[in-house]
């Protein structure tokens with residue numbers, strides 16, 4: 001079942017429920033902000049202070065960073081691009097069977113996007129709500145000239161206690177530490193006990209996030225870079241749309257195309273970045 005709903009301020013979202021899972025998706029940013037498999041706890045983290053307002057990113061869920069990741073060289077332009085602060089158009093919802101719902105949303109260039117990024121494009125976001133949550137981000141160059149993008153599916157995963165989290169799949173990988181601005185090598189599986197902001201490079205492996213009572217499996221497609229971010233206690237104080245203590249309950253693991261994993265698209269060409277998230281039972 002799919003329902004079109006609004007918050008009290010008129011902010012629109014789509015609620016999807018089927019026999020195995022449920023999800024909420026904002027038209028703003030094509031942003032999945034809740035996903036839960038039947039009988040399991042919420043997979044995505046959402047800030048208790050998240051803003052559901054036009055032109056503001058939502059803190060939590062899966063923001064889409066596109067057509068650039070991180071800050072732009074022109075500091076007047078929005079961090080992580082404009083997709084996450086743009087209103088998408090609803091294309092379709094296909095209820096394939098009673099356990100699989102597929103929602104498709106679209107963003108194309110407009111006078112507003114042309115001011116910040118002067119290209120013609122189509123961005124198609126397909127969200128499959130089933131036993132797994134699958135988000136795919138298809139960029140098509142509808143211009144007559146090539147363009148370059150960096151991008152990320154910036155998933156905020158909910159965790160019971162960040163100090164108990166282990167991340168498998170990054171051992172022996174090289175990363176750019178965005179805090180020290182140095183290249184480093186990950187010697188062991190990852191445990192987090194302080195602020196982290198890293199871009200793992202040349203990494204195309206699947207990732208497992210394990211906690212005491214559950215584990216989450218992340219499968220990437222067309223991504224050779226992965227961002228891992230947690231602001232920890234000090235930085236969290238400066239983030240207005242999250243509570244100081246909420247860093248304990250989240251970890252961002254982002255399937256990306258960043259640094260030298262950027263993509264150049266020729267006219268009429270497409271590329272699809274994908275992320276599948278699922279619970280592992282144990």
Ligand code: BG6
Pocket residue numbers: 057079080154178197198227229252254
């Ligand atoms: C991460 C970046 O992807 O997003 C961090 O690596 C950044 O550097 C974080 O702080 C959050 O960004 P924002 O714009 O949503 O506050």
